[in-house]
Amino acid sequence: MRLTNFSDYALRLMMYAAVRKNELVTIEETAALYGLSRAHLMKVANQLTRAGFLKATRGRNGGLSLAKKPEKIRLGDVVRSTEPDFALVECFESGNQCLITPRCRLRGVLQEAMGAFMKTLDGYTLADLLLRPADFGIKPAGDASQAGRRPMMRP
């Protein structure tokens, strides 16, 4: 049982954007930090922007930032927007051919289990995952050497 890489990368991008709160983060620096594909992360960023979790600022000094406060972003809502489906087994999909579908109780049990999974995620927000810049190898503002591509704004 797995979440897609898409959801994994989405949560990681959000966690990075949360830690850089007053600055714009770029796909390039985030991809480099996590060792992820830039192209894949771009798709993730587009989805998170469409879903209203990230705000994209265009232009040469553009980048991404959180569209809401971290405590307003429930993890369950992020995962709902990034998972392509919650088709735990075949009969959750349209076109299912399983002969016992009309009477089967497995679907209901699995839906209940999935509900318990999502309810747990809904009990946490991005604020619960908040890290410090140092956890990303980012030196405190004022120090010129940083892991990220973009210089941090000085206070």
Add this chain to the structure above:
Amino acid sequence: MRLTNFSDYALRLMMYAAVRKNELVTIEETAALYGLSRAHLMKVANQLTRAGFLKATRGRNGGLSLAKKPEKIRLGDVVRSTEPDFALVECFESGNQCLITPRCRLRGVLQEAMGAFMKTLDGYTLADLLLRPADFGIKPAGDASQAGRRPMMRP
């Protein structure tokens, strides 16, 4: 988010074995009933036998039957034995390279959510999914025409 087809087929095979309780079921008839690959279902049956959920009887009239009463078979235990892993995201796997792993709290949140999922499944047994032979298109014993390959034993 999905379970593997392996788990899906395992649950379906168990449900069929449960409904044919006093008889041996074959891979052939189960594969035909559900429209599944015989080879794939054979691997599922081998795993369920190894895990102690099914009992295999060899020989020309051999087949599979439940190794325990349906009410003794928790759905969570079946899924634990058939899912290859519960690596919801990359950092659940060995060799993970994510730089924030040492401080990240996402892993703990996802483990809690997975625990809630499995706890729900552990609250149900195969007995809760029990269907009637008619749900599989099987006529009552005594009627010669049946969906299954193997004739039902007469009372």
